[in-house]
Amino acid sequence: MHIEVRGLNKKFGDFQAVADVDFEIEKGQLIGLLGPSGGGKTSILRMLAGLETVDDGDIVFHGKRVNDLPPQERGIGFVFQNYALFKHMTVAENIAFGLEVKKWSKQKIKERVAELVDLTGLSGFEKRYPHQLSGGQRQRVAFARALAPEPQLLLLDEPFAAIDAKIRHELRSWLREMIDRLGITSIFVTHDQDEAIEVADQIMIINKGRLEQKGTPWEIYKNPESPFVASFIGESTIIEDVSALRGFGGSGELPGTKALIRPEYVEIGKEHDFELLSATETGRVRHIHFRGSEWLVEVQIGAAKLVTYRSLEKEILQPGDEVRVLIHRAYLFNDTNSWVMENKLKEDPMPVHI
Amino acid sequence: MSSMLQGRWWSWGFRSTVMLYFIVLIIFPIIGIYGQSFSSGWAAFADNITEPLAWKAVLLTVKLALIATVINMFIGTMSAWVLIRYRFPGRRLLNSLVDLPFALPTAVAGLMILLLLGPRSSVGGLAEKLGFTILFHQPAIVIAMVFVTFPFVIRAVQPLLEEMDSSEEEAAYTLGATKAATFWKVILPSMLPGILSGAMLAFSRGLAEFGAVVLVAGNIPGKTLIASVYIFGEIESDNAIGATAVSVLLLTFSFLILWTVNYVQMRRKNG
């Protein structure tokens, strides 16, 4: 289903939950609504489902305005945060509910339920009640129940929030695969960036009720359009005084320009590790942390403290060691503008304006 | 579309009916009685209120209900404690019996007390020998009130005891507190909200009690005539203003208690 949202607004009392949100979603895409808790993601999802009224703006499915349609008539499937399984019904009854309501024939219901049970790997659990299932199984039931009536749009509200970290990973790829196979347009809400990056075709970053940026995970990572997006996606350190960093000074920025530097923008090593020593600074290792697959190194450069990763294959650094630090690029921003800037001494002397 | 409109019409009809029922059944009568009591002006209201027998009846009710409430706070807390903390044969039976006063018609309760304490009964006879009578005197009223309000404190304390984490108690022991100190400083404070809200409800029910009391009180004006029986007497003798005046006094008092309980419970939930 093709979805278009224009000028969407929602207030709860004095609280502006959603403000002027516009977006368009192509058929068959899997969209992640990502943002901090309480930022309005769930409100948007619930308005799409018709569970919340729209204060202002239009929701258009397939070219048809659906603002005034009740949830029953929107042709959507909704997976709730805590699944909201009907606890007095078995797995099979839960899945069949939407079909019975639509007055499908008994035979067809039976076939469809069997198909979904098979698809979601719940064979053998049809007669169980929700309280007899594990979190991951409940999630699958909720998914099967939402899919049973063949909705045009699948909405998932924090689908993995209540699941153990270990199984969560497994379920994510399962869900991705499932949605690919069915080709159904899907939108899911999450506050976990790894989840969004891993699963979604496109991410929409929502903060304080506003849509900050929409794009593929790579686009958003590479070219964040606002300081919020830059700091929300990935890890980063903020440097108050950019000009102090070699390769970034004297580019005529307005006073008050700050730099956001990701660990992966920073490279450290001994002098012989670098070809262009002039682009590097001298720093001192403050702490090192073993992170399982790499070292996390904190280095001090003048007044600034930076964080970076270092491969386990390389020579092990010790706190107090003097190292050379190369900052490949930085994300600069001030009150009015934001842009990505490459290290001028490294190669490209021209900053890239966005 | 037409089915949707019809659905809306239906739900609108349902809403209005339910709200109307609610307002007519509960709110109208209460407004009515307040309106009626002032309908003949302040002077008439004041006259009826200052009637010494009316005053005495109200004061007596408050006094006896207070005594009954205090008794219930003690035996209620004890019973709740025993029923939750100890396992003994017959515990389940006792636990179901707690609600008996709610299930039993109050007139039957009155009759039971009448039979048990009457001069012909062994208890009544014994008291008589000791030189005092229970029936048709104030103790009988207190007993009747204790009986009908018995479940309140128990039912309010039980859930608190049940959800109380035993680790709190254990923490107190590991910190060197004796059993007695643990009880007074850890267990009692966590039961207290339940004891108090149960006591408030019991008190308000005690003030309102009629059926159980009217049979055992003797209803001697100024001595054993409590407010609700006084009101009944006024109605029987067609003095509607007198009845409403005392009613308004008693009602206002009960409402204050009820809202205090609600307020306290809300604070607890939100706090």
Added chain:
Amino acid sequence: MRRLWIGLTVAVFSVLLIIPVIRIAMGAFDEGWGGFARGLARPETLHALYMTGLIVVIVTIVNTLFGVMLSLYLVRATWLGNKVKQLLNSIVDLPFAVSPVIGGLMIVLLLGPETALGALFNKAGIDIVYALPGMIIATLFVTFPLVVREVMPVLQEIGSAQEEAAATLGASAWTTFWRVTWPSIRWCVVYGVVLTVARAMGEFGAVLVVSGNILFKTQTATTLVYQDVENFNLTAANSIALVLAAGSVTLLLLMEWAKSRREVH
């Protein structure tokens, strides 16, 4: 210590609850089976029991329906502001705080023969006060909060997610209620109904005031007990009381059963 507390509690229960019930039973059979049967077989007893039964049935049905619907509205309705809901919520409890005698008085004052409304109904040929309708209204008033107070907390606890899920699956409000909401609240409704039956059966003060206690017309079982006691006809009073007490004990058992079912679900 432990023994002392258990002993004391058992003693309190025995003196306060168990012995009195036994005493009623003994009182009813004071004059043997004959006395008991005579007390019950009197025409006024039969009529009074019939009146009580009639009131219980009507009141229970009406208040269960309205109680469940009001609970749904007070918990779920979006068309009521939060302030309004809170206000209504605190008003629901008012009948608990009203002395039954005052409850009866209110109805007499509003609908009695001397009032405008009462006169209106009288002209239409309907007596309200000193007749069945008044007694039903009085009992409705007294028992109104019972179902609401049982159902509301459960509705709050189960939340609206399951109902929303049903809506997104295409279920109408009606289907959602019967297939999703009702199975979760039914045992609480049953518990509330049992409480309502108990209270309606035992209501005395309000009914006494409203009914005028007219023999063969508006006398109920409880007001007949009262009248028999006043007339020193203790055996008859005991017989009826025993029947009522038996009813109460049955209700108590039902309560226990409903409670245990409620905890399972």
